[in-house]
Amino acid sequence: MSIKENINQVKEDIKNYSDNPEKVKLLVVTKYVNEDIIKKVLEADHKYLGENRARVLRDKHDNLKDKEIKWDFIGNLQRNKVKYIIDYVNLIHSVDSLKLAKEINKRAKKADRNIDILLQVNLSGEDSKSGYTEDEIKKEIKKIQKLKKITIKGLMVMAPFADNENIIRKTFKDTRKLLDELNKNYSETELTELSMGMSNDYKIALEEGATILRIGSRILNN
Numbered sequence: 001m002s003i004k005e006n007i008n009q010v011k012e013d014i015k016n017y018s019d020n021p022e023k024v025k026l027l028v029v030t031k032y033v034n035e036d037i038i039k040k041v042l043e044a045d046h047k048y049l050g051e052n053r054a055r056v057l058r059d060k061h062d063n064l065k066d067k068e069i070k071w072d073f074i075g076n077l078q079r080n081k082v083k084y085i086i087d088y089v090n091l092i093h094s095v096d097s098l099k100l101a102k103e104i105n106k107r108a109k110k111a112d113r114n115i116d117i118l119l120q121v122n123l124s125g126e127d128s129k130s131g132y133t134e135d136e137i138k139k140e141i142k143k144i145q146k147l148k149k150i151t152i153k154g155l156m157v158m159a160p161f162a163d164n165e166n167i168i169r170k171t172f173k174d175t176r177k178l179l180d181e182l183n184k185n186y187s188e189t190e191l192t193e194l195s196m197g198m199s200n201d202y203k204i205a206l207e208e209g210a211t212i213l214r215i216g217s218r219i220l221n222n
């Protein structure tokens with residue numbers, strides 16, 4: 001199947017599995033591929049892309065020079081790398097500490113931009129993954145919301161590496177519940193985005209309320 005066909009298939013799945021398909025965005029993760037392949041994604045008229053490494057994102061952004069591309073950052077972000085992406089990044093999915101949020105805020109001020117972010121959560125407490133626990137996020141969300149150049153749009157989560165569908169579904173369900181609770185009791189503005197679902201679990205994520213799918217291999221590895 002071509003990249004275009006793969007994208008259309010996922011879009012079809014969005015209609016079939018989500019209760020609110022009009023709210024769901026498809027982020028194509030290009031971390032495995034070079035600019036030649038990315039051009040094929042652009043030719044398929046898809047311009048919402050994501051990368052998980054700051055300098056790679058900068059290089060691809062500079063090499064492609066297509067102003068219509070919306071570039072999201074989805075990986076573990078070190079504070080000293082924020083500078084590589086601050087001038088153009090559309091949404092940072094992976095904020096997992098107040099320190100990182102403060103650095104983004106500081107750089108955003110210099111760049112004279114407002115930056116949209118998601119808070120990454122790790123509810124299962126898996127050591128291998130970064131992200132806030134439920135208690136931590138409740139403690140810090142108001143402090144991050146005080147940072148003037150940052151807007152928290154919602155939550156991001158990665159499901160555990162598991163074959164067991166119930167475990168994956170529970171992670172997504174718990175993240176959705178946390179979003180609702182934050183909106184009710186902790187957040188000063190409405191959080192609307194749930195970035196969850198990758199190649200192997202996006203249908204489950206759609207059923208549990210995902211609004212941003214992050215999909216790489218399912219679309220780009222033919």
Ligand SMILES: *Cc1c(COP(=O)(O)O)cnc(C)c1O
Nearest residue numbers: 029052074198199214215216217
């Ligand atoms: C690589 C990556 C994805 C996409 O993974 P696929 O399984 O190839 O779809 C999504 N989110 C994050 C944070 C990633 O690093």
